[in-house]
Amino acid sequence: MNPTAFQTAPAGAAQLVLQRIVLPDFAVTTETGLFVHLQDAAHLAEEHRAIAFAEGGMAWFTTYGNLFNLRLWGQAAMLDGLWLRLAGEGRVGLKIWHVTGVDFTEHTLFEDVIDLSADGVAVDLSAALDQPRLGVLYFRLQAMAPAVLREGAWLTTAPDLAGADPLRLAISITTFRREEDVAATAARITGFLDGEGAPYLAALGGEAHLFVVDNGQSVDLPAHPRLTLIPNANLGGAGGFARGLAAAEDGGFTHCLFMDDDASFMMESLVRTLAFLRLARSPKAAVSGAMISEARRWAMWERGAVFNGACRPEHVGVDLRDPVAVTLMELAAAAPRPEGFYAGWWYFAFPVAEVRHYPFPFFVRGDDISFSLANDFDTVTLSGVVSFQEDFSVKESPLTLYLDLRNHLHHHMVQDGLRRGALGTARMVVRFLARSVIRMHYDSAEAQLMAWDDVMKGPDFFAENVDMAQVRPLVTALARTEAWQDADPREPTDLPDISADDVPSLRQAKLLKWTLNGHLVPFWKVLARHRTVPMPQRGLIWPLWGLSQARFVDPARQKTYVVRHSKARFAQIMIRAAGLLFRWIRVYPTLAKSYRDAYPEMAARAFWEERFLDGTAREAPAAE
Numbered sequence: 001m002n003p004t005a006f007q008t009a010p011a012g013a014a015q016l017v018l019q020r021i022v023l024p025d026f027a028v029t030t031e032t033g034l035f036v037h038l039q040d041a042a043h044l045a046e047e048h049r050a051i052a053f054a055e056g057g058m059a060w061f062t063t064y065g066n067l068f069n070l071r072l073w074g075q076a077a078m079l080d081g082l083w084l085r086l087a088g089e090g091r092v093g094l095k096i097w098h099v100t101g102v103d104f105t106e107h108t109l110f111e112d113v114i115d116l117s118a119d120g121v122a123v124d125l126s127a128a129l130d131q132p133r134l135g136v137l138y139f140r141l142q143a144m145a146p147a148v149l150r151e152g153a154w155l156t157t158a159p160d161l162a163g164a165d166p167l168r169l170a171i172s173i174t175t176f177r178r179e180e181d182v183a184a185t186a187a188r189i190t191g192f193l194d195g196e197g198a199p200y201l202a203a204l205g206g207e208a209h210l211f212v213v214d215n216g217q218s219v220d221l222p223a224h225p226r227l228t229l230i231p232n233a234n235l236g237g238a239g240g241f242a243r244g245l246a247a248a249e250d251g252g253f254t255h256c257l258f259m260d261d262d263a264s265f266m267m268e269s270l271v272r273t274l275a276f277l278r279l280a281r282s283p284k285a286a287v288s289g290a291m292i293s294e295a296r297r298w299a300m301w302e303r304g305a306v307f308n309g310a311c312r313p314e315h316v317g318v319d320l321r322d323p324v325a326v327t328l329m330e331l332a333a334a335a336p337r338p339e340g341f342y343a344g345w346w347y348f349a350f351p352v353a354e355v356r357h358y359p360f361p362f363f364v365r366g367d368d369i370s371f372s373l374a375n376d377f378d379t380v381t382l383s384g385v386v387s388f389q390e391d392f393s394v395k396e397s398p399l400t401l402y403l404d405l406r407n408h409l410h411h412h413m414v415q416d417g418l419r420r421g422a423l424g425t426a427r428m429v430v431r432f433l434a435r436s437v438i439r440m441h442y443d444s445a446e447a448q449l450m451a452w453d454d455v456m457k458g459p460d461f462f463a464e465n466v467d468m469a470q471v472r473p474l475v476t477a478l479a480r481t482e483a484w485q486d487a488d489p490r491e492p493t494d495l496p497d498i499s500a501d502d503v504p505s506l507r508q509a510k511l512l513k514w515t516l517n518g519h520l521v522p523f524w525k526v527l528a529r530h531r532t533v534p535m536p537q538r539g540l541i542w543p544l545w546g547l548s549q550a551r552f553v554d555p556a557r558q559k560t561y562v563v564r565h566s567k568a569r570f571a572q573i574m575i576r577a578a579g580l581l582f583r584w585i586r587v588y589p590t591l592a593k594s595y596r597d598a599y600p601e602m603a604a605r606a607f608w609e610e611r612f613l614d615g616t617a618r619e620a621p622a623a624e
Contacts, residue, residue, distance in 0.1 A: 003231055006133050010163075014158040015083065016203055018275045019074065019384065020623075021066050021152030022268045023048050024061065029388055031297045033321035034389065035065040042143070050150045053090065053143030062323035064140045064330075065268075065384040068154045068482070069329040070098070071334040072133040076380055077279040080157040082129060082569055083138060087120035090147020098128055099327055100135030109137070114145060136330045139325075158203060159279065166245040167206035167278050169349070170253035173236055174246025175261035182261045186212055190224050190268040195438040200271060204278045205326045208270075211247045217613075234615045236363030241345060242608040244375075247357075248352050257349040263387035265289070272382050273349050284354050286377040289347025290386040295536045297388060307369050307411065308340045308418065309428055311446075320493035333381050339417060342372030343379055346387045350377050357603040362465045365400060366407020373415045374603065394554070396539055397480045398447035399472065405432050405451040413592040414599050422588035426581055433577060437570055438517040440563040443482040447475050452580050456587055460597035466611055477580050494555040498543045512545045519570045528565065 023044060024032050032044065041054030051059050061067065073079060084096060094114050098107040110123050128137070141149060171189060175182040189210050193201070201207060203476040210227045212219065215234045221227060232243050241258050248256040255277055259265075273287045274526050290303040298321050302313035315332070318325050357374040359367045372379070412418045420428070429452055436445035454461055454471070465471050504512060518524035528548035535542045535554050544550055548565035601607060 015155040015273060016158040016201070016278075017084075017155045017200060017274060018156055018279075019066075020081075020268055021061065021070060021086075021149075022266060022384065022505050025266050028264050028266055029292075029297045031321070032374045033063065033298065033405065036061055036591075037323075037461060039103055045148065046150075048311070050088070050148055051141075053092070053141070053147045053149075055143055055145050056490045057143045059141045059149065060138075060323075062325045062326070064320045066152075067330060067383055068137040069330045069333060069383050070128060070137050071100075072380060072382070072578050073276075074129060075334055076281055076285065076378075077276055078159070078281055078342070079129060079279065080159070081124070081126040083122045083124055083126075083155040084137075085120045085122040085153050085155055086114075086116060086141075086149060087118060087151040088116040088147060088149040090119070091115050091144040092147050092149075093142040093144060093539065094139065096125065096139040098131070099331075100131075100133040102331065104324070104326060107131075110397045116147060116149065118335045119149075122155070123478050124167065134334075135343060136327055143293075153536070156279070162204040164205060165253065165254065167204055167274065168251075168253040169206065169208040169274065169277075170244070170248035170251060170352075171208060171210045171259065172213065172214060172241060172256055173210070173259050173261050174213045174240025174244065174247065175219060176214075176234060176240075177218050178261045179219050182212060182219055183221060185261065185264075186210060186221055186224075186227060187258075189270075190226055191272065191460075197267065197270065201274070204274055206274060206278065208274075209251065209253070209539065211244050213243045213247075213326060215304070218618065231613050234469075235361070235608075235611060236361050236367075236466075236468065237345065238251055238359040238364065238367035239466060239608060239611065241367070241437075242359050242605070243285065243612055245352070245355065246605060246608070246612075252387055253350055253548065255602050256345070256352050258345045260346040260387070263291075263346045263385040263389045269347065269385040269387075272385050276382060277349065277351075278381070280378075282378040284351060284376060284378040286343065286348065286350035286379040287382050288343030288379050290381060291344060292386055292388050293536075294388055294390055295394070302344060303333070304337075304341055304343055304379070306338050306340045307342055307373065309412075309420075310408070310431070311369070314341075330383060333383070337379065340373065341375075341379065342369045344368055345371075346389060349383065350375070350379075351390075357600070358601065358605055358608060360410070360603045361399055361462050361607075362407050362410075363403065364465070365403035366411065369407065369411060370415070370603070373411065373418075374599075394535060394538070398444045399438065401432070401444045402447040402451045402475045403447045405429065406455055408432075409452070409455045410595060413595045419592070422585045426584055429581075430451045430577075431498065431574065434516065435541060437511075437519060438551060439542055440517075440547075441482055442476050442563075442566060442569040443480055443572060446478050449573065449580060450475060450478070451578055452584070456583060456591060458591060458594050459602060463598075463602060463607075481563055482561055484554065484557070484561050487553060487558045487560040489558075491553075491560070491620070492532075495532060495553065497534055498531070498537055500542075503542050503555060504545045508582050509542065509545050516570075517545060518548065518565060519567060522535075524565055524567075 032272040037060040038059040042057030045052035077343045126220040196574045213232050215232050217231045288304045291301045293301045300318040303315045305313045315329050360370045515521050527547045532551040551562045553560045
């Protein structure tokens with residue numbers, strides 16, 4: 001569906017696209033239910049760029065990808081009128097309605113038969129902006145005769161840009177030896193900026209430029225006026241995004257968008273992000289993209305998260321094919337953000353002028369948490385702004401858990417509102433270790449103990465190990481039983497999820513918890529069971545209750561590994577943890593102060609400039 005048809009209003013006044021009506025791009029996701037629910041004689045057509053209807057066919061746009069969250073936009077953006085515009089051919093019944101609360105009471109805003117045309121038919125919904133309670137807008141089409149829907153968009157009156165500052169977006173991707181992935185992503189983004197995005201950027205009074213920060217110094221991209229390739233030392237995500245932020249500052253960009261190199265997303269995310277940033281009421285406005293796991297492309301993995309003691313994803317597991325679940329999620333999206341809310345760097349757009357602190361040198365893991373907590377952004381989540389990528393249970397390893405514990409301890413020593421003292425932070429470490437031990441992931445527990453020890457070396461340890469070159473091999477070497485191996489071709493790998501009915505009862509689970517899943521029970525290897533755990537449930541605890549052996553399988557890579565109950569390794573871990581605990585309590589007051597004192601200097605541009613490739617920050621070109 002092409003947005004260019006919606007750049008002019010039917011009455012002659014210029015209009016601005018807020019959201020296009022989008023259909024699934026099967027190169028990104030095949031989950032049609034994220035975008036439209038088709039009934040009877042309606043189907044995707046023209047390579048999924050249109051919907052074709054026979055008489056009686058229906059299309060319901062009660063979906064995550066195509067609803068309009070009037071409550072969020074009305075509160076956070078300056079809307080001057082609102083229209084739904086549809087283009088195609090044929091006669092259809094159109095119903096547009098408004099849901100304002102969790103009681104799901106529907107308020108019909110428009111219901112009539114319309115004749116679609118190539119020029120488009122616009123329905124004025126501006127009166128909805130004056131209602132005392134704003135909510136979520138949906139619409140439905142029913143064909144009165146054969147029809148085709150080719151284009152659609154939610155629109156507002158375009159702002160008067162005379163004298164307005166340009167909206168200049170720097171898109172920063174950090175990559176490390178993913179040459180094919182980043183080349184494909186760069187081609188899609190520059191193609192969008194050259195093609196369908198060009199008139200849209202012009203309507204916004206905006207411009208955009210892509211910066212690819214190559215930490216592996218191995219990427220070769222075709223020259224393009226809207227693309228800059230920046231070779232960089234391997235400073236992890238923190239250093240790569242710091243380099244991209246510096247390029248945004250040097251180029252005079254108003255906003256910066258951080259993106260992962262392994263995330264796939266529809267270009268519509270850029271359309272909605274740019275529109276919101278142009279119309280946002282707050283100069284601190286930022287956009288946090290959601291994440292959907294490639295393993296479950298119909299379910300929300302994270303739509304922002306809250307950090308306090310642990311990372312708690314918002315709306316995890318919401319079935320995005322379910323209109324009721326989606327409505328509840330969208331109504332919550334307009335509520336005030338909880339304390340400790342942060343945005344993941346797979347997709348995060350923010351105003352450059354509001355940056356007070358650069359990323360802290362965590363290498364990876366926790367840099368996005370620190371950045372969000374340390375900078376005072378007004379962050380929103382927009383429906384349909386989402387990336388699809390591997391979830392963290394797939395990526396989990398002793399190394400990632402080492403990195404996770406380091407950043408958790410650091411945040412609780414440095415960030416306002418999170419400080420818990422020596423015993424409070426120690427309890428957090430115990431929870432990390434207990435999770436690993438219960439799951440028989442002793443390699444991970446040893447890595448977490450190493451992280452605790454390294455944090456006690458003070459901020460100089462982070463400054464001296466920005467690139468993790470010396471530390472990473474030591475942590476990686478701990479992965480013995482948790483090292484992935486080629487799967488036996490005779491063993492099944494594509495397994496159904498374990499049913500919640502196939503686990504111990506709540507009473508039994510409590511008993512298992514208090515015995516650390518049998519580590520305090522004699523003869524556990526004889527009493528307990530073995531099980532194969534599918535990849536989507538790898539990071540959970542409950543599938544492992546009552547086990548003495550677990551086999552994990554990754555069907556995508558045909559890899560597997562097995563963990564086994566070991567009281568000897570458990571005892572070694574507990575003894576070492578006790579020693580670290582006594583040392584932590586002793587050094588905590590001085591240690592926490594040293595991290596707080598060092599944070600402003602280490603989360604600063606000058607700190608990173610000394611470590612960029614060739615020791616200097618290279619000049620970035622101004623935006624085109």
